[in-house]
Amino acid sequence: MVKSREWSRKTREEVITLHRKGNGYKKIAKMLNIPRETIGSIIRKFKAKGTVETLPGRGRKKMLTSTAVRYLKRRVEKSPRVTAEELRKDLSDVGTEVSAQTIRRTLRNEGLHARTPRRTPLLSPKNKKSRLQYAKSHVDKPQKFWDSFLWTDETKLELFGPMDQRYVWRRKNKAYEEKNTFPTVKHGGGSLMLWGCFASAGTMNSLQYQEILDDNVMQSVTNLRLGRRTASHCHPISPGTEEILDDNVMQSVTNLRLGRRWTFQQDNDPKHTSKSTRAWLQIKGWNILEWPSQSPDLNPIENLWWDLKKAVAVRKPKNVTELEAFAHDEWAKIPVDRCKTLVSSYASLLKAVITVKGCCTKY
Structure with a gap:
């Protein structure tokens, strides 16, 4: 079941405080108006991890590995005129299937944005x-x-x-x-x-x-x-x-x-x-x-x-x-x-x- 909301740190700390005082799941749930299943999840996490903080690694996993991201950065630094579609095909050839939009978003996150090139005189x-x-x-x-x-x-x-x-x-x-x-x-x-x-x-x-x-x-x-x-x-x-x-x-x-x-x-x-x-x-x-x-x-x-x-x-x-x-x-x-x-x-x-x-x- 997907959680509908993330409870605040203060609320989670209050759950742990009440539990340490000997209160059961059902009583804590009634006192704080929180589902009993949520109370159990907070307490089990605290017992396993020793914290009520939100741990890293949650949410959807990235579609591109750090190696793929480094490749994209090197490619556009060397050839600024390469298109997102060309980059998508390059990754596809090595077995990484992502959309061109994902590539654009990844490059933006790395500080690389598509811009109109400045017009300059042709220099020999x-x-x-x-x-x-x-x-x-x-x-x-x-x-x-x-x-x-x-x-x-x-x-x-x-x-x-x-x-x-x-x-x-x-x-x-x-x-x-x-x-x-x-x-x-x-x-x-x-x-x-x-x-x-x-x-x-x-x-x-x-x-x-x-x-x-x-x-x-x-x-x-x-x-x-x-x-x-x-x-x-x-x-x-x-x-x-x-x-x-x-x-x-x-x-x-x-x-x-x-x-x-x-x-x-x-x-x-x-x-x-x-x-x-x-x-x-x-x-x-x-x-x-x-x-x-x-x-x-x-x-x-x-x-x-x-x-x-x-x-x-x-x-x-x-x-x-x-x-x-x-x-x-x-x-x-x-x-x-x-x-x-x-x-x-x-x-x-x-x-x-x-x-x-x-x-x-x-x-």
Whole structure:
């Protein structure tokens, strides 16, 4: 007969106390309003084990042995993409029949949970070597060195981008009720491209452009004043006005007080590494940081783009005009302390790259 309940420790101790005083099973059962069979079970257990505590080993036995659990842990540590069904078949081949759900539950109990993998750039051995070399050669630089950097990058903002997606609380079979759905629009419903720069002293105004840049128009597109429209704001600009880039960058350097020994950072996008762009930068005589390819995680401005996209999504722009206005507004609101923290923690980022031998980091 299966027990319907577990009596409290206090009650069991009271049974033993009454029994030691010479009371019989029937009398104790009547005094405590407990079935006589239960009284007998408590007393027999006390006589055999010397305790009224609940002993281990009760309940349903585990379906997987400790050896099987160790196998599952080794398997998923070595091959994280293996499925629960594949693991079930592996155990079945050696005579252990369990469900895939049992395997999932066992792994969760061991601290291993199924998660969506993070998306990272594809790194070749050459990329990893370059990243590792970059980290080792800069990890011991003083903070003053990083405070003189002008970090730059481009990003794309969509009107209905992924930052707008949220979880919903809903009941079963209610997935397609309008309140539980997320409407989508082709091509994100409109977008804009932003170029921005920052240093430990803060951000500068963002520059918008709406064209695909190539090495022939890279300098001319960045001719646009940061955050200011011109008549040619959304159209290709003829080359030959590189001095405006000089105005924008140098104005940022001055406003952010980077000093005379400042360094210009940009990634290895083809428009940045073309012969014409390199030649133009060489004429300017700027100190250019040698940047390892496939390394967005090494550029702290990526964290600011994330902050910007979250802030813009909260304001729910209804059209591209609002998207642009909110983007410039929120970029200007980024606290100086946020910028300073990103730059001051850069050495930790480089140490992380060294630890993982050039692979991608959480930064």
